[in-house]
Amino acid sequence: MKIYKKGIVVATILSTFSLMAAESKVIQVTTLDDEDGTNPSQCSLREAIRTAYDNKGYGGCNVGNKLNGQKDYIQLKEGVYKLDKGELVPRSHVILYGELPYDQNEKDELTGEYPKQTALKTIIDANFNSRLFNTSQTKANLEINNIELRNGKVISATPQQANGGAFFIGGSVSLYNSAILNSEAGNRGGAIYFAGSDQNISASIYKTRIQSNKAKNGSVWDMECKNKLIPVTSPLSINQSSIVENGDSNSLSMINICGSSSIDISTSTIARNIADSTNGVIIRHFNDANHPLEVGNTLTLSSNTIVENNAAVTYWYDYLGTKILSSNILAFNTGKNCKYTPKQITRTIEESNEDDTPAEEKIALVTLNNAFAADCDIPASSNTETSKNKILAANANMQNYLSNYYPASALNLHLPLYYPKGELVNAGHQACSAVDQRGFERLTVSKLVLDPNSENTCDIGAVELMKLTASDIVDLKNTPYRSLIEYYEQNITELKAMQDNPANKSSLLQIQAELKDFEALLAKTKQYNKYRAIYIDPFALALPKEEETSNGELKLKALNTENYKIEVSAKGVGTLKTEGENPYDTELDPVQRCEWIPELKRIMFYRTDGSLTEVGKTELCEYKITEQNAGTEPKTSAGVLSASFVNIAPVAKTDVYILHPENDLSVTVNPLENDYDDDGENTTTADGTVRPQYYKNRDGSETPIRIESISSGLTMSAERTGLCPDTHLRETCYGGKLTFAAKNNLSQFDYQVTYNYFDADGAMSNTATIQLKNSAKNTNTSSGGGAFGVFGLLSLVGLAAYRSRRIYK
Known part of the structure; x- marks a missing residue:
């Protein structure tokens, strides 16, 4: 697995919000009170939602996006918003942003990098008086970011009025980095009741904790199965989330799936949820009169940890629809772990038996690379490869496969989880989610050359463990030196401006740390610069070690020179072998250098003579962390x-x-005086020899300049002439100073010459222009020759975006 750089994520969020704010005016909520048109000096959340629909100010709210049918952005501040006046009913598409849950001046406890992710800072609390949001009639789209939603409740004598404890949703809904806590519905959908319709209406839940919600049916999720007699096809996705401690002994289910919808639950922890011990189900995926399931329904469970739930059945399914299960652990639940029931509409668990699958029945079920409890029903006629699943023994001890349950904390990004152990680690396959629940990328690459036995494959479940692993870094090439220097300089300029901006006070320490890094990179790169050197950060593609904290949770041992040392060894020029103990088929080269520079925090790979690598061969170096x-x-x-x-x-x-009349409109110039070779500025070899900069012809004289075009009104002469390199052998090249003169010394026209030139190895530059300005047509033009300042041109280069700064680092 590979660490997912959180700093970049936060920078992206900030940049995205800045762009959003620039494109449309944000409605700023300025009071925590639940006001409704009573205070023109403050804007409440309820008033902001109405302002978004009315396209005119209400209460004390500023107008947002005035274009009809467009989304509105609503920014909430830190604090608890208590809903005293009932549920919120958006009538237009709104996007709610809570205060960003980051401390820019602290390093994260999990990654050891800036910024620190905190608990959610913005809370909407219904105080058990109502649900929180209702779009069942308005069908408005709702997006929620960085907000905790809690204490919703809806109880009614009429069952249809008692759906959706926190959300009763009729349009699309999206939750990002949020939480739904302690909400209750008297009938269906303790956290969410989804009244969807077609594929244009969807639900997306990402990096969200759903905890301590309850309902008679679907403590977390329940849904309409048909809309106007047509099966619902609206999709649901739950990713990198924790669904824990929901339901009670009176609940009949936690997640109900029906209709022709597609449900995708991946990289999530589903644990410690409760349902009735006789007929209760955690994930209910079968057809009955109240929840008709259609053939077109699809459920995908990928890389989830589904353990320690308490119900009659944890996953109950039948022959309808498609089921795809990969890299999950589904075991250690109280009751039956997974149950298959064939062709039936209504049946209790007691009425079904252990082996009632007709031999001719077909079921679209794919199960690969899972860890299943011994009591899981896997129909023999299904489309499955049972040999790739781990079937745990009936008496298997959970402590051999998983850690203890860890509640929400800074070390798990406030998403409860378990860490895998034993057979669940490096399970030998690569069919898992791209990232784990914490956002760390899973490493699914080929074997390392020096350690082929340490191939890192997928861990089963929601969490991927990390171990110290270097990376084979291939296809390295030296890059333009000045481009690298300019990149560092541009970022230093940008960071200094950010440091001086009072608006960045909250992230000052992070900015100063970045600035210090770039200043060191710039100074030390200049100090240690070698011709055609490659600068390699050995930590860039490596994986850090995870270390255990005092309570058993894991955190990364950050990749830096304080925690790890680097050793390098040049291995010569040749090729790598695929077999044998010695992977190098090389000859040691006395001019090859591979050095770790502690002050630069880079490996420098170069040749002391600056020569090129022979075609078909490779320069090789070994490094150790x-x-x-x-x-x-x-x-x-x-x-x-x-x-x-x-x-x-x-x-x-x-x-x-400048062409001057007093010089007969002639000028002598050196067009190469502000040109440069971008292989590096240090052209002195180890024996003190200075490498030539320019192409030399067969006579041994420098004639690097090739004239591409010249104005018809000009003549030109050069100090030296000779044949061009092989690629332009039939052309004449020039060296030394060039003299240009107007054929008509009374001319008032400007002239233009285009040229390029060749370096010592025969590479040709880009085409540049020599502009000859005629002062005869403007007697006020100041005299003087010489090239236009290169620094004036450099000022035209745009600043690199802050979020891409790490590309070169």
């Missing part, structure tokens, strides 16, 4: 660097010169 401050058994991992040193084309820049 070893844990520091780790007691008697530090972890270590080694990787291979595979590189080629290539010639970077030189860079030609535009020149501007």
Whole structure:
């Protein structure tokens, strides 16, 4: 697995919100009180939602997006918003943003990087007086970000009026990095009741905790199965979330699935939920009169941890629809873990038996790479590869497969979870979700050259463990030196401006840390610069070690020079072998250098003579990352660097010169004076030899300049002439200073020459222009020659975006 850089995520969120704010005016909620048109000096959440629909100010709210049918953005501040006047009923598409749950001045407890993710700072509380949101009639789309929603309740003598404890949804709904807590419905949908229709209406739940909700049916989720007699096809996705501790002994189900909808639950923890011990079901996916299931229904369960639930059955399904289960652990639940029931409409669990699948019955069921309890029913006629599933023994001890349950904390990003153990770790397959519940990418790459036995495959369940692993970094090439320097300089300029901006006070420490890193990179890159050097960050693609905290939770041991040391060894030029103990088919090269520069925090790979890598061969170096401050058994991992040193084309820049009448409209210039070779500024080899910059012809004289075009009114002469390199052998190239003169010395016209030039290895630059300005047509023009300042041109380069800063780092 690979760490998902949280700092970049936060920067992206901030940038996205800034862009959103620039495109449409944000409605700012300024009071925590539940006001409704009574205070023109404050804007409440209820008033903001009405303002969004009316397209005019209400209460003390500013107008948002005035275009009819467009979405409105509503920004809430930190604090608890108590709904004293009943549920909120959006009538137009609104997007609610809570205060960002980050502390920019603290490092995250899990990753050790800025910023620290905190608990949710914005809370909407119905105080058990009503549900929180109702769009069942308005069909308005609702998006919620960074908000905790709690204490919704709807009880009614009429069952249809008692659906949806927190949400009764008729349009699309999206929850991101949020929570639904302690809500209750008297009938269906303790957290959410979804009255969807077609595929244009959807529900998406991402990085959200759903906890302590309850209902008679569907303590977490229940839904309409048909809309105007047509099966509902609206999709639901739940990803990187925790669904825990919902329901009670009177609940009949936790998640109800019906209609022709597609349900995708991935990378989530579903644990410690409760339903009736006789007929209760945690995930209910079968056909009956109250929840008709259609053939077109699809349920996908991928990389979930489904354990310690308490019900008659945890997953109950039948022959209708398609079921795809991969890389889940579904075990250690009280009651039957998974139950299959064939062709029936209504049947209690007591009426079904253990082996009643007709031999001819077909079921669309795919199960791959799961860890199933021994009592799970897997019909023999299904489309499944049972050999790839782990069937746990009936007396299996959960402590051998999973850690203890860890409630919401900073170390799990406030999403309860379990850590895998034993056979669930590196389970030997790569069919798992791309990231785990914490947002860490799962590493599914080929074997390491130096440690083929340490291939890192998927862990089963929602969480992927991390171990110290170097990476084989291939296809490395030297890059333009000045581009790298300019990139560092641009980011330093940007960060200094951010540091001086009072609006960035909350993230000052993070900005200062970034600034310090870039200033060090700039200074040390210049200090240690070598010709055609490759600068490699050994931590960029490596995986950190996870270490156990005092209570058993895990955190990353951040990849830095304080926690790990780097060792390198040049391995010469040649190829890598696929078999044998020695992977190198190389010859050691006395001019090859591979060095770790602690002050630069980079591996520098270069050749002391600056020569190019021979075609068909590879420059090889081995590096090792070893844990520091780790007691008697530090972890270590080694990787291979595979590189080629290539010639970077030189860079030609535009020149501007003046033609003066007193010089007969002639001028002598050196067009190469502001051009440069971008392979690096240090052209001195180890033996003190200075590498030539420019192409030399067969006579040994420098004639690198190739004239591409010249104005018809000009003549040109050069100090040296000769044949161009092989690619332009029939052309004449020039060296030294060039003299241009107007054929008509009374001319008042400007002239233009285009050229390029060749470096010592024959690479040709871009085409540049020599502009000859005629002062005869403007006697007020100041005299003087020389090239136009390159620094003036550099000022035109745009600043790199803050969120892409790490590309070069």
